[in-house]
Amino acid sequence: MIIRRLFIANRGEIAVRIIRTCERLGIETVLGVSDADRQSAAARRADHVARIGPAAPATSYLDIEAVVRAARESGAEAVHPGYGFLSEKAAFATACEAAGLVFIGPTPAQLAAVGDKLSARQHAMDAEVPVVPGGSAATFDEAVALAQDIGYPLLIKAVAGGGGRGMQRVDSPADLAAGIDRSMAEAQAAFGDGRVYLEYYVAAGRHIEVQVLGDGTRTVHLGTRDCSIQRRFQKLIEEAPAPRLAPELRADIERAALRLADHLAYRGLGTVEMLMDCASGRFYFLEMNARIQVEHPVTEAISGLDLVAAQIAVAEGQPLRWRQSDLRLDGHAIECRINAEDPTRDFRPSPGLVERARFAVGAGIRVDTHVEPGTEITPFYDSLIAKLIVSGTDRAAAVERLSVALGACEIRGVASTLDLHRAIVAAPEFVAGGVTTGFLTEFRP
């Protein structure tokens, strides 16, 4: 089939990003907007706009019925869900298909398979992708036996719980008994279920992910990304390829990600996230994101591909155009997420009116944004202002360009992470490359 009109079920920079590819491909765009976004940059750039509901996401961007209705009424043939919101909801993909709309993403079954942590872990194991050693125990003895298999350090958490309650870190066998006792007691008290989950604890790890792309029959990978610079599991700086990885290890990680994608007969764009244990050099499956990622531009920069166009081609039923050997990854790219957040106040969101927004321009510099002077950053949605992406022939060149480019950016009116980015990029650990996920917590500008 040929998609000629596309409904975008998203907002912000990713909506602008999708529109840009559609313009290039000659695809007419219909942007679903909430009341808060009727005058957004994406709304002005889309060919058509369709209201889906009030500003609150639950009544607009997350309302499956409202989005599907708007998409169907728009005459679009397909829906691009972007990232976040409904992008990974199997129910949404199913509703689109039921309404005769092509969902640009994996099949509902694939979304379900990787959408649930336990199911994703099981699929990873089935695909022989290493997972963090661990398991659940109902009794003290079971827990001791399990700990012996897992090794140290390890984490004990409540099977029934979440949010860190009942979580204990145990660094040596001597502390195990006390840890199990305490966790089981806390779990029992908090959740009425004393079962615990024991898991190997990666004390120093790097977040390394692999971009995969499949047509439902065949899959390829587009190399690694390193997204270790995070605060509270939110990525702040990402780069491609992951720096300072031994070639064999990189190849192992890429092959493992492909195994999972192949196992799922994956359709569309996806990311297999891994945690690399710096101490052992082993890596473990974290999760799979079955959608386009915020950080996709770094992969585009080194692969020369338009990943949104690749998603659309797969949705149109085109077989993949490349074999793995056709794909070449050149140079290095780094992305900074410039957020309307105050890093000095624990990244508290800083909504408000952007008075001034100036971004770097030049060779090897790309800015994906929906913000211009006068844009209102509302408290309803995420705080992303812009993604600054730089690329260079190698990492050193990219870092240097990033430093210059950050200097040319200016945001006024709302607090932003711009200064933090400048400080990070100047830090010797960052310049050296390969920092761990603990880097930002420890980092003092």
Place this chain on the structure above:
Amino acid sequence: MSRVELVDVSIRDGNQCLWGAVALNTAQILKIAPVLDRVGFRALDFTSSTHMGIAVRNHRENPWERIRLVREAMPNTPLQFISTGLRFISWEMAQPDFMQLVYDRLVSNGIERFALMDPMNDAAALLQSAAMVRRAGAREIVAALTYTVSDVHTDEFYATLAAELARSPDVDRIYIKDPSGLLTAERARSLITALAAPLGKKPLELHSHCTIGLSPRSYMVAAELGTRTLQVALGPLANGSSLPDAERVLANLRELNFTVDIDARLLRLAADYFMSLSRAENLPAGQPQDYDASYLRHQLAGGVLTTTRRQLAELALEHRYPELLQEVIRVRAELGYPIMVTPFPQMVCSQALYNLLGVERYAQVPDQVIRYALGKFGRPTAALDPNVLDRIMAQARTRDIQAEGPMPELSELRRRFAPGIDDDEFLLRATMPGAQVDAMLAAGAAGRHYNPATRPLQRLLRELAARPPLAELVVKTRNGRVSLRRRGRVQPP
């Protein structure tokens, strides 16, 4: 009402007729390829041996790479290669095994549809080419009934030819190829009616140039008579000596209640793109043509007219154009009325030009004319003027050409080039001067990006860089002000 499909010829034939085949590089085509792919065309007339040669010579771009990239950008729309089956890039007649390799490589690189024509309408030659193209794996083969007006080119003549072609499993479709735009609405009616029975179930296409404004009307008659596919061009690449304008044809077809699976919005986007490109690159847009009765005698097709006019202009002799046309008419008659389709118009024009500028008519005779007179392009449809034939045979060069064998066997040709080169490079080296192929390879991969909107600015910057004393430039418009200041040395491009 019945369904009609469109084939777009902008990039190949439109470019050749109106822009001398030298416009449109890889980046310029890539920019619009995804849009063209979504319009709903049955196919795109994409390239030819001439275009591939020009890619190397004029653009220093690899024509094989161009096919691959555009194919990748256009998965839905088959790309067409047009061939006379006789030659590839060079004017030399190629051996069958050489042509087989050409077709194999074209298919491997992404050509799916072949238009085959024989300048003499020789069915046997056409079918031989079709068989080779089929062996190469082509998905669709369209054989031409090359149209002209003469005592022998009657409806019966074409019906017989069509029957012979349609019988072959190697021919999927037949098209009336009217390179000179001579087909009137009246003749379209009788001809297409006569073709119905011999064609059987094989679909008919019409390709008729607008040279004297006849085709927009004959296209509607053709559609009424069940012609499945009409060949059209976009925006500035339509009209003039090119094909009818796609948007107008679409509107007319819909006016007459035909179903056409074409997206009008995308058609407009593509036409607009070519229009901005033509403005940015100073390329003339095709204009609707007036009827010209004298044209029926010289019958010079679009591309040749433009090229000939350009050649005269380069010699500062554009004022002698009317004289040249008279000479073309005379030469064509003396050479036995060859159909004015490649390679013959070029041949007739060269001879006419020599006659016009030389001390005496036929004092100098181009190699192509000698080859034609010697029957190297097949048997001329009618006999040559005996006096002219004598003059040609008396040329010293004629003996050389007579002695000259055909293009060497493939195996012999291969021995002449380094064993390491791949087939695509070999085919270019075997048919072009090595220096041109070297220059193409040295230029590296073709550009991937083009934006007509930035061309004026690029030109301005290039001009500025060439003027060292200029230290600052301020451009003020209603919307803002741009200031450029020179810092350090600027390398002229």
